[in-house]
Amino acid sequence: MNAPVQSLRGLDLKSEIDRLRKERNAVILAHYYQTPDIQDIADFVGDSLDLSAKAAATDADVIAFCGVRFMAEVAKILSPQKTVILPDMAAGCSLEDSCPPEQFAQFRAAHPDHIALTYINCSAAVKAHSDIIVTSSSAEKILAQLPMDQKIIFAPDKNLGAWFNRKTGRDMLLWPGACIVHEAFSETELLKLKQRYPGAPVAAHPECPAFILDHADEVGSTRAILDFALRSPAQTIIVATEPHIIHQMEKAAPHKTFIGAPGADGNCNCNMCPYMAMNTMEKLYVALRDMEPQIELDEATRLAAKKPLDRMLEMAGRTVGQGDVGRPAG
Numbered sequence: 001m002n003a004p005v006q007s008l009r010g011l012d013l014k015s016e017i018d019r020l021r022k023e024r025n026a027v028i029l030a031h032y033y034q035t036p037d038i039q040d041i042a043d044f045v046g047d048s049l050d051l052s053a054k055a056a057a058t059d060a061d062v063i064a065f066c067g068v069r070f071m072a073e074v075a076k077i078l079s080p081q082k083t084v085i086l087p088d089m090a091a092g093c094s095l096e097d098s099c100p101p102e103q104f105a106q107f108r109a110a111h112p113d114h115i116a117l118t119y120i121n122c123s124a125a126v127k128a129h130s131d132i133i134v135t136s137s138s139a140e141k142i143l144a145q146l147p148m149d150q151k152i153i154f155a156p157d158k159n160l161g162a163w164f165n166r167k168t169g170r171d172m173l174l175w176p177g178a179c180i181v182h183e184a185f186s187e188t189e190l191l192k193l194k195q196r197y198p199g200a201p202v203a204a205h206p207e208c209p210a211f212i213l214d215h216a217d218e219v220g221s222t223r224a225i226l227d228f229a230l231r232s233p234a235q236t237i238i239v240a241t242e243p244h245i246i247h248q249m250e251k252a253a254p255h256k257t258f259i260g261a262p263g264a265d266g267n268c269n270c271n272m273c274p275y276m277a278m279n280t281m282e283k284l285y286v287a288l289r290d291m292e293p294q295i296e297l298d299e300a301t302r303l304a305a306k307k308p309l310d311r312m313l314e315m316a317g318r319t320v321g322q323g324d325v326g327r328p329a330g
């Protein structure tokens, strides 16, 4: 059992985490949706594809995964010999919840002529029922390698699937899941914001519904949104994804203004991911100190889930064993 967080008052968490990271030979991986303090202490900050490739390639003994549970599971699937810890095991994902493995298996069985292309935001059990895993940054490259007449089930994000149907001219069969964070953006509020900042481009994540993507100048993964925000000549950029990514933008381009797209009441916090927010510096410290909670997977599920993940890394050109990949933290 982890010690209660209150007993940590007075500790210098940054230096304690640093000390434990060295003692344990641990690497700290963080997603862009983590709070700034966690992003700043991580060895590596990235999108889902970068983090998967990094987890597969690191030579650390321990991976402290600051993201949500399915991401830490991917690290364990790809690096079973390593200890993978997640600061809070309750850090789930609404997309994962929207796709129960038994129902997904039944859906697949009802469409035997389709292959299953599955977004990485799902459980290991759903991955085990899939043919190829994709992330928002790898899906297009992977789809380009599949024949146009190949019948495909795309799960669990209907918005992401619809976006790639639109982009590639395919007619993938979509599982009706969605991300609560990206569904919370309001078109009316976004239009008001565009009026207030004329000429400010909008960068949006493809987990957003079409009524938001229709107003976007750039649609892409968190990494693609970050790259766009930095290379755009615009001084003000509207960001339609989880707003903690703005931390990296402000660090890299302090002279620019980045504005998070609003939810329905214009300034609610409904577009902050409640699952990502479960990880804190205190919980990261305790996880490194006690080496728990640890990700554990039964070997049959792990091996079955590894196959479609390996296919993704191969087809995306990110083979296991590759050296340093993605964007270093700092």
Ligand code: 13P
Pocket: 046, 047, 048, 049, 121, 135, 136, 137, 179, 205, 207, 220, 221, 222, 223
């Ligand atoms: P990417 O970082 O791959 O764009 O994924 C976004 C997301 O919602 C992660 O949960």
Ligand code: SF4
Pocket: 033, 068, 092, 093, 094, 095, 096, 121, 179, 180, 181, 182, 207, 242, 273, 274, 275, 276
């Ligand atoms: Fe899941 Fe959405 Fe949170 Fe990403 S932002 S972890 S898709 S709930």
